[in-house]
Amino acid sequence: MKRGQEKGLVELHIHNLRDWTTDKHHVVDDAPFGGGQGMVMKPEPIFAAMEDLKSKIKNQKSKIVLMSPAGRRFDQQTARDLSQESHLIIISGHYEGVDHRVIEHLIDLEISIGDYVLTNGAIAAVVLVDAIVRLLPGALGHEQSAADDSFSNGLLEAPQYTRPADFRGWKVPEVLLSGNHAQIAKWRKEQASKRTRENRPDLLR
Ligand code: JCQ
Secondary structure, three states: OHHHHHOOOOOOOOOOHHHHOOOOOOOOEEOOOOOOOOOEEOHHHHHHHHHHHHHOOOOOOOEEEEEEEEEEEOOHHHHHHHHOOOOEEEEEOEOOOEOHHHHHHOOOEEEEOOOOOOOEHHHHHHHHHHHHHOOOOOOOOOOOHHHHHHHHOOOOOOOOOOOOOEEOOEEOOHHHHOOOHHHHHHHHHHHHHHHHHHHOHHHOO
16 A cells, blocks of 8 residues: 555545534444444534545545445455546444445445454455555556456465475475476366365355
8 A cells, every 4th residue: 555655556545534523522423213232423424524525526436435344245356346446435434333324325335344343444444445456557566467367266376385395394295396387287276176165165156
């Protein structure tokens, strides 16, 4: 993310919702209607912030994303899609959630980075931003498209090794030292299948 900014590929800005409150104590949350645990993010500061930020980029299209465990699961294809957008606003959900009128009438995409709950959607937002920014042309300094293609072939990566060829008696598979590229490709395909079957059987279905 830092290199992407230094290279002028992306600009990142962080905003504080409390800056769009109008009350003395800058309150952004309140108790849930109907009762229950915890607090809910109020709609007014979120709408005010989004309208203000959007008005400042009026010639560009912008998408508003909400980070939430109740969102659609983030994946590499979503990262690719979002890397094509010219402007994103990411709302870091907090507390027990946000007033549902925000989801119904303001946000374009509700995204989850996985099936667990964080205290702070900003942590999830960093994951999203990193995955998107690395896809911007020139962000990595080397071509990553091939590596991402192998993700999109539906399998996990085959095991990788580097020097030394013998570390504490644990040897690098002989085939990788053979120089036989057809054999190496065949071995990698088998290993990728094995690893996917063991770690992520859901990807094979
Ligand atoms: C994001 N996976 C988990 C926590 C409620 C918007 O409502 C809420 C947002 C959060 C923060 O995000 C996450 C998360 N993807 O916990 C509770």
